[in-house]
Amino acid sequence: MSDTLSNLDGYVQASRADFENTLKEMVEIQTISMDPSHKADMLRGAEKAKLIVESMGGTAEIVATGGSHGVIAKFGSLPRNKTVSIYNHLDVQPANEPEWVREPFRFQVEGDTYYGRGTTDDKGPAMTVLYAANYARLNSMPININFIWEFEEEIGSPNFETLIKAKKDKLKSDVIVVSDTLWLDRTKPAITYGLRGLQGVTLHLETGTNDAHSGVTGGAARNPVGELAQLISQLYDAKTGKVKIPHFYDDVVPLKKKELQNFLASGFKVSNFQKVHGFKSMRAKKPADVLTRIWGMPTLEVHGIVGGYSGPGVKTVVPPRAEAKISMRLVPKQSPQKVLRLLTAYVKKLNPDVVVKPASTLGPYLGDFSGPVAKAASDAVQFAFGKKPTFIREGGSIGAVVTMDKYLKAPITMMGLSLPEHGYHAPNENFDFGQFSVGVKTFVKFFDSISRM
Amino acid sequence: MSDTLSNLDGYVQASRADFENTLKEMVEIQTISMDPSHKADMLRGAEKAKLIVESMGGTAEIVATGGSHGVIAKFGSLPRNKTVSIYNHLDVQPANEPEWVREPFRFQVEGDTYYGRGTTDDKGPAMTVLYAANYARLNSMPININFIWEFEEEIGSPNFETLIKAKKDKLKSDVIVVSDTLWLDRTKPAITYGLRGLQGVTLHLETGTNDAHSGVTGGAARNPVGELAQLISQLYDAKTGKVKIPHFYDDVVPLKKKELQNFLASGFKVSNFQKVHGFKSMRAKKPADVLTRIWGMPTLEVHGIVGGYSGPGVKTVVPPRAEAKISMRLVPKQSPQKVLRLLTAYVKKLNPDVVVKPASTLGPYLGDFSGPVAKAASDAVQFAFGKKPTFIREGGSIGAVVTMDKYLKAPITMMGLSLPEHGYHAPNENFDFGQFSVGVKTFVKFFDSISRM
Numbered sequence: 001m002s003d004t005l006s007n008l009d010g011y012v013q014a015s016r017a018d019f020e021n022t023l024k025e026m027v028e029i030q031t032i033s034m035d036p037s038h039k040a041d042m043l044r045g046a047e048k049a050k051l052i053v054e055s056m057g058g059t060a061e062i063v064a065t066g067g068s069h070g071v072i073a074k075f076g077s078l079p080r081n082k083t084v085s086i087y088n089h090l091d092v093q094p095a096n097e098p099e100w101v102r103e104p105f106r107f108q109v110e111g112d113t114y115y116g117r118g119t120t121d122d123k124g125p126a127m128t129v130l131y132a133a134n135y136a137r138l139n140s141m142p143i144n145i146n147f148i149w150e151f152e153e154e155i156g157s158p159n160f161e162t163l164i165k166a167k168k169d170k171l172k173s174d175v176i177v178v179s180d181t182l183w184l185d186r187t188k189p190a191i192t193y194g195l196r197g198l199q200g201v202t203l204h205l206e207t208g209t210n211d212a213h214s215g216v217t218g219g220a221a222r223n224p225v226g227e228l229a230q231l232i233s234q235l236y237d238a239k240t241g242k243v244k245i246p247h248f249y250d251d252v253v254p255l256k257k258k259e260l261q262n263f264l265a266s267g268f269k270v271s272n273f274q275k276v277h278g279f280k281s282m283r284a285k286k287p288a289d290v291l292t293r294i295w296g297m298p299t300l301e302v303h304g305i306v307g308g309y310s311g312p313g314v315k316t317v318v319p320p321r322a323e324a325k326i327s328m329r330l331v332p333k334q335s336p337q338k339v340l341r342l343l344t345a346y347v348k349k350l351n352p353d354v355v356v357k358p359a360s361t362l363g364p365y366l367g368d369f370s371g372p373v374a375k376a377a378s379d380a381v382q383f384a385f386g387k388k389p390t391f392i393r394e395g396g397s398i399g400a401v402v403t404m405d406k407y408l409k410a411p412i413t414m415m416g417l418s419l420p421e422h423g424y425h426a427p428n429e430n431f432d433f434g435q436f437s438v439g440v441k442t443f444v445k446f447f448d449s450i451s452r453m
Numbered sequence: 454m455s456d457t458l459s460n461l462d463g464y465v466q467a468s469r470a471d472f473e474n475t476l477k478e479m480v481e482i483q484t485i486s487m488d489p490s491h492k493a494d495m496l497r498g499a500e501k502a503k504l505i506v507e508s509m510g511g512t513a514e515i516v517a518t519g520g521s522h523g524v525i526a527k528f529g530s531l532p533r534n535k536t537v538s539i540y541n542h543l544d545v546q547p548a549n550e551p552e553w554v555r556e557p558f559r560f561q562v563e564g565d566t567y568y569g570r571g572t573t574d575d576k577g578p579a580m581t582v583l584y585a586a587n588y589a590r591l592n593s594m595p596i597n598i599n600f601i602w603e604f605e606e607e608i609g610s611p612n613f614e615t616l617i618k619a620k621k622d623k624l625k626s627d628v629i630v631v632s633d634t635l636w637l638d639r640t641k642p643a644i645t646y647g648l649r650g651l652q653g654v655t656l657h658l659e660t661g662t663n664d665a666h667s668g669v670t671g672g673a674a675r676n677p678v679g680e681l682a683q684l685i686s687q688l689y690d691a692k693t694g695k696v697k698i699p700h701f702y703d704d705v706v707p708l709k710k711k712e713l714q715n716f717l718a719s720g721f722k723v724s725n726f727q728k729v730h731g732f733k734s735m736r737a738k739k740p741a742d743v744l745t746r747i748w749g750m751p752t753l754e755v756h757g758i759v760g761g762y763s764g765p766g767v768k769t770v771v772p773p774r775a776e777a778k779i780s781m782r783l784v785p786k787q788s789p790q791k792v793l794r795l796l797t798a799y800v801k802k803l804n805p806d807v808v809v810k811p812a813s814t815l816g817p818y819l820g821d822f823s824g825p826v827a828k829a830a831s832d833a834v835q836f837a838f839g840k841k842p843t844f845i846r847e848g849g850s851i852g853a854v855v856t857m858d859k860y861l862k863a864p865i866t867m868m869g870l871s872l873p874e875h876g877y878h879a880p881n882e883n884f885d886f887g888q889f890s891v892g893v894k895t896f897v898k899f900f901d902s903i904s905r906m
Contacts, residue, residue: 196668200767209731214754215649215849218782219694219746220726220735226691226755229682238679239804241672273673278662278773281806282673293672301667302679303770308757314653314778314812317756320731325767329671351692353734359767396668 004139004448005383011135012437019131019436020114022052024107026090026123027116033068033091033155042068042151045090049073049149052127056134060147063167065159068151072167075133076144082450085146085173085408086133086443087400088126088180089153092118099427112433120422122153124431125179125439128417132443143451146171150400153180156360157399164407173410175373175450177443178401181394181416182424185267189381189438192414193367193374194295194393195401197330199340200359203228203347208320217318224322225308231351232324235343236300241283241293243300243328245346251333253366255296259391262369263291266390276420295393298339299329327359329395332366362397365405365412373411376449381415384441415442457592457901458836464588465890472584472889473567475505477560479543479576480569486521486544486608495521495604498543502526502602505580509587513600516620518612521604525620528586529597535903538599538626538861539586539896540853541579541633542606545571552880565886573875575606577884578632578892581870585896596904599624603853606633609813610852617860626863628826628903630896631854634847634869635877638720642834642891645867646820646827647748647846648854650783652793653812656681656800661773670771677775678761684804685777688796689753694736694746696753696781698799704786706819708749712844715822716744719843729873748846751792752782780812782848785819815850818858818865826864829902834868837894868895 031045032038043062046069050060053073060073068091077083095104095117102108104117114124126149133145148171150160164171181192207222214221236243243249255263270287284290293299307322309315328339344356368374369391381389394414401412417439423429484498485491496515499522503513506526513526521544530536548557548570555561557570567577579602586598601624603613617624634645660675667674689696696702708716723740737743746752760775762768781792797809821827822844834842847867854865870892876882 198668198769200769202767207733209733212730212732213849214752214756214780215651215782215847217726217730217732217747218752218754218848219750220737220743221730221732222734222736223691223754225757226685226689229755229758230686230691232679233683233686236679238676238683273670277665277670277674279665279670279674280660280662281675283675284673290673294670297672299667299671301671301676301769301771302682302761303667303767304678304761304763304772305682305758306763308755309778310757310759310763314655314756314780316651316653316754316780318754319757325762327667327767327769329668394668395671396666 004141005444008135008441008444012440015131016433019127020109023114023119023124023127026127027107027118028105030105031091031118031151032094033152034094042091046071046151049090052130053147056130057137058133063163065162067159070151070163071147071149072170073147073149074144075137078144081142081144082174082453083144083146083172084447084450085148085171085176086129087148087150087176087178087404088122088129089150090123090126091151091154092121092123093154093425097427101428114431115428117429119429119431120418121424121429122180124436125417128436128439129179129443132440132447135440135444136447141447141451143447145447146173153400157403160400161403164403168407171408173408176404176408176410176412178398178412178414179416180398181414182418182420183416184420186419186421188267189385189387189389190266190392191374191377191381191389192394192416193369193391194332195365195397196298196395197334197336197364198327198360198362198397199330199336200327201340201343202357202359203231203324203326204321204355204357205351205353206321207353210320211317214316214318221318223318225305225319227351228305228322228324231347231354232302234350235346241299243298245342247342248298248339251335251338252298252331253333255292259369260288260292262391263295264288266392294395296331298331298334301327303327330364332364334364336361336363362399363402365401367412371411372453373413376446377413377415379449380442380446383445384438457594458897461588461894461897465893468584469886472580473562476567476572476577476580479580480560480571481558483558484544484571484604485547486605487547495544499524499604502543505583506600509583510590511586516616518615520612523604523616524600524602525623526600526602527597528590531597534595534597535627535906536597536599536625537900537903538601538624538629539582540601540603540629540631540857541575541582542603543576543579544604544607545574545576546607546878550880554881567884568881570882572882572884573871574877574882575633577889578870581889581892582632582896585893585900588893588897589900594900594904596900598900599626606853610856613853614856617856621860624861626861629857629861629863629865631851631865631867632869633851634867635871635873636869637873639872639874641720642838642840642842643719643845644827644830644834644842645847645869646822646844647785648818648850649751649848650787650789650817651780651813651815651850652783652789653780654793654796655810655812656684656777656779657774657808657810658804658806659774663773664770667769667771674771676771678758678772680804681758681775681777681807684800684807685755687803688799694752696751698795700795701751701792704788704791705751705784706786708745712822713741713745715844716748717741719845747848749784751784751787754780756780783817785817787817789814789816815852816855818854820865824864825906826866829899830866830868832902833895833899836898837891
């Protein structure tokens with residue numbers, strides 16, 4: 001162990017009360033980005049975050065984005081040192097679920113557990129990394145550490161690109177860390193290196209101006225709900241999930257054998273996955289098949305078909321129009337733009353009256369699970385937790401990752417601290433001292449490794 | 454012209470003021486069966502109808518059904534005479550459309566036109582036939598005439614079977630006339646002899662307990678909206694309308710050449726049909742094809758798919774359940790029960806997890822377009838209007854017809870008086886003196902012919 005790291009355990013213990021107070025201050029500001037009535041709290045959250053950084057000797061800047069402000073903080077900026085930028089978000093989900101047994105916006109400590117909305121997603125991890133940065137500063141570690149704190153992650157990062165574009169010169173980085181992911185099991189640390197992308201579309205078909213009587217007109221009248229159902233069944237096989245759009249799979253890079261081995265070592269259990277998500281059955285049962293499907297392969301999904309009668313029973317109308325809400329999750333090297341073109345062309349061929357309107361677009365992301373940054377991350381977790389982490393992908397899309405990849409052009413690794421039992425996006429959200437401790441040690445070790453590169 | 458009919462024109466002119474007053478009394482009672490706040494008006498309507506019959510020398514009885522009361526009226530009951538029973542309904546649609554330019558429930562006469570909700574559907578035709586019965590009585594025509602007046606037609610006749618079962622012995626008939634249909638053109642009288650049946654079903658698929666995240670679970674998760682869309686596309690080809698359920702068409706009796714010739718002579722115009730129903734395009738363009746589709750062939754229709762996200766844009770959830778609302782219109786000799794069995798078996802084969810729940814059931818009806826009753830009806834229209842009527846079918850289903858067919862077992866003919874311009878189920882509904890005049894003469898002549906059989 002290098003000298004720099006020798007008093008790390010003492011630091012974690014000594015910082016505990018201060019960390020809990022800092023997290024309390026952040027949790028008790030209701031930064032609910034989805035709720036316009038909390039607009040003032042968003043700015044209060046940014047101001048508080050800035051004060052916390054300044055109290056630790058860093059510098060911080062509140063950045064206007066057009067939406068909620070972002071915060072850019074810095075600990076050190078010597079050009080000769082390596083620079084690590086850490087992304088977290090400080091906005092939270094609403095907390096209206098009836099299952100909350102404590103006040104969601106009152107921070108409460110029970111033993112080693114910290115309760116409150118935002119404790120694990122993502123204020124707890126954000127403040128944990130901040131304490132690691134503080135340690136690096138106190139120990140004069142030769143590294144520059146930036147923080148990029150977003151306040152609109154829970155509403156899809158609508159202004160994050162504005163923030164990054166405005167500050168990209170100040171954010172030149174050797175490594176970027178996103179700390180907003182989960183382990184799959186408390187005993188199995190995980191590092192995420194890949195995400196799926198997303199291309200949403202709505203399909204619109206209008207065949208008339210008003211509801212028609214299915215007795216009077218049925219047989220001659222077109223039925224837009226029926227035609228969209230047919231079209232969807234031509235776009236994919238809902239039973240197997242196989243997408244039928246020509247050339248859809250052309251750019252898919254198959255999972256490497258090593259990647260799948262890593263996935264299988266991550267602590268993922270099919271039965272647990274099925275239970276957590278409330279599925280009565282699934283398209284696949286074997287772990288390798290399920291993991292390949294959710295992390296390694298693209299999808300097409302229909303989220304709803306709007307149009308016609310939706311009340312109780314059967315009202316026998318022929319509706320004049322219908323809309324299908326579709327999205328495709330994409331894997332590395334698939335391009336949302338290309339996939340959108342393929343879909344649009346195929347729909348035009350199958351049913352020329354259907355209008356395709358693009359919705360949200362996010363590129364997939366694939367980082368490295370075996371290079372020097374990945375090794376530094378893995379070593380850091382092993383140092384802190386006593387176990388090598390597994391390298392996994394996630395099936396979802398993090399807009400911020402794609403944006404930072406585009407503008408900051410540095411390797412991105414995703415080192416999260418949240419556990420399944422922390423209630424991510426759920427009632428009774430919590431974080432714990434154990435993960436704070438692991439997190440501080442992990443990031444200090446990681447900073448140390450990067451500083452030596 | 455027989456003696457009995459010699460003073461008919463004089464009767465029509467002499468009755469005009471009295472008819473208009475009678476129709477005014479009926480129209481101004483708001484018998485909106487769909488609106489529970491008009492419950493008291495339903496009984497007032499029945500009481501008024503009874504008084505009108507009694508004032509003409511008939512007898513009438515208000516019959517409890519469990520819902521709104523029905524009225525059974527009689528003019529004559531000598532066993533040696535033939536008996537004609539006439540069905541009309543005296544409840545009306547609501548009249549909330551903003552396009553009404555007059556008070557919908559104030560009866561107004563403008564020249565030969567009578568405005569008000571219910572004037573053409575179906576109070577005007579009902580009162581018209583009543584004046585024909587009055588003429589028959591005044592002229593001692595040897596015939597018994599019954600009226601069967603329903604007050605729940607606009608809500609699907611939920612208690613009509615109760616009414617007919619209770620009174621079937623009092624309603625023994627040689628002929629039944631339903632007077633609640635339309636001509637397709639003011640210059641082309643029409644008699645309806647066939648109706649399609651109906652079998653509704655809902656298809657339910659539940660694959661989970663709650664919305665799942667399509668990034669986290671998509672690929673492995675089943676999608677009930679997608680699976681129902683696929684199932685629907687396996688049940689029918691929405692583009693052509695062709696139903697794919699095995700044996701679905703087995704019992705369909707193809708239209709006779711003569712029937713199609715009649716249909717084509719009915720005044721039906723594809724362009725007008727398309728315009729009236731607001732269709733941008735249709736599955737067929739040729740009159741013979743369109744008419745065969747709507748009057749002579751069965752359909753499968755999807756009225757809506759419920760489940761998943763239905764708000765603006767695309768919310769990327771995998772929904773836990775979905776429901777499709779389906780109905781099939783059936784033609785003579787198809788049995789709703791058999792078709793339901795065929796559908797259920799096919800769904801079970803295609804997707805065993807889908808639950809089929811039956812909804813409304815109505816049998817198809819096929820009367821005669823060439824026997825003695827049809828000839829009497831045709832002669833009556835020619836006598837009154839100077840033109841032979843065309844015999845048509847309709848694509849919808851009239852529950853009362855099926856019920857009367859089942860319990861009264863007499864030939865049913867459908868002689869309506871409503872015109873397309875009367876605004877059936879529409880704002881500014883109206884009827885007119887011309888159709889009153891034609892109607893009285895038609896029914897008097899019809900009664901005369903039946904009395905001589």
